[in-house]
Amino acid sequence: MLYTKSPILNFIAICFLLFLIPVFSLAVNVKDFGAKGDGVADDTRAINAAIRGANDGQVEFPRGTYRITSTIEIQLSENGTTGLAGRGGSAGIVMAGSGPAFRFTGSHDKGSALPSSVNPITWQKERMPLIDALEIIGAHPNADGIELRNTLMPVLRALLIRNVRNGIHLSSRNRNVLIDA
Numbered sequence: 001m002l003y004t005k006s007p008i009l010n011f012i013a014i015c016f017l018l019f020l021i022p023v024f025s026l027a028v029n030v031k032d033f034g035a036k037g038d039g040v041a042d043d044t045r046a047i048n049a050a051i052r053g054a055n056d057g058q059v060e061f062p063r064g065t066y067r068i069t070s071t072i073e074i075q076l077s078e079n080g081t082t083g084l085a086g087r088g089g090s091a092g093i094v095m096a097g098s099g100p101a102f103r104f105t106g107s108h109d110k111g112s113a114l115p116s117s118v119n120p121i122t123w124q125k126e127r128m129p130l131i132d133a134l135e136i137i138g139a140h141p142n143a144d145g146i147e148l149r150n151t152l153m154p155v156l157r158a159l160l161i162r163n164v165r166n167g168i169h170l171s172s173r174n175r176n177v178l179i180d181a
Contacts, residue, residue, distance in 0.1 A: 027058040027085070030066065037064020039094060044068040051079055058083040061091035061134060069097040076106045076126035076151070083130035089158060092135040098142035100169060104129045106151040109173055122152050130155045138164035148174045156180070 028050050031037060035046035043066040050059045051074055059082065074082050084102065086092075095101040106126040111117025129151060136145045136159070145161035147169040148154050153176040161167040170177065 027060040027083075028054045029060050029062060031062060031064075035064075035066055037062065037066050037091070039065035039067055039092075042067055042069050042096075044070055044072070047072055051082060054082060055080055057081075058085055058130070061086045061093075063087060063090040065092045065094060067094045067096055067139075068101060071097070071099045071147075072102045074102065074104045074129070076104060076129060077121055080125045081128060083132065084134060085130070086133040086135070089133045089135070089160075091133070092137060094137050094139050095143040095145075095164070096139045098140055100144040100147040100166075101136045102131065102145075103147040103149065104151055104154060105149045108152045108175060109150045118152065126152060128153045128155055130157070131159060132156075133158045135160040135162075136164065136167075137162055144169055147171055148177070150174065152176065153178065 030043070030047050030050045033046045033050040033053060035043040035050070037043065047059070047066065047068060051072065061084070076082065093101050106122060107119060108122050108126065131146060138144070143164045145164045145167040146156065149172040151174045154174065155178045156168065157180040168179065
């Protein structure tokens with residue numbers, strides 16, 4: 001613990017640390033991988049690159065409108081536990097192609113939610129994928145929002161999904177799904 005006898009120095013040290021915590025966030029920013037977020041450019045490749053670069057972490061979408069033309073596939077056994085998060089609900093995803101904007105696929109295809117029936121890789125790399133504070137807008141007649149396959153305890157929070165066929169599609173086997181408005 002950082003501590004000095006001077007309350008002023010303690011206060012300055014705490015303020016400095018609170019400032020640095022967001023700067024050293026483990027999240028990767030899609031704009032650092034080339035996403036424009038202007039609603040015109042195709043950001044599909046950049047978002048895929050950010051997800052590959054996150055490696056067991058969170059992908060952050062700063063304010064903007066991100067246009068994608070094909071499904072962003074997130075293979076949890078390869079990518080690890082992954083979270084997608086908009087900053088303050090100010091990020092939008094426009095799905096200009098057919099299918100879901102995001103598809104999370106895990107390997108929890110056997111057993112139940114009983115801990116003894118869950119594979120070790122599910123506990124280590126696949127549990128609790130997160131999608132938070134994003135708007136998904138369909139711009140194609142066959143656009144969908146989110147598809148979950150064989151996932152364990154996915155968390156969907158503060159989402160606005162509109163103009164799509166299916167907002168949230170739970171296909172195959174998903175256990176302990178948490179949807180929070």
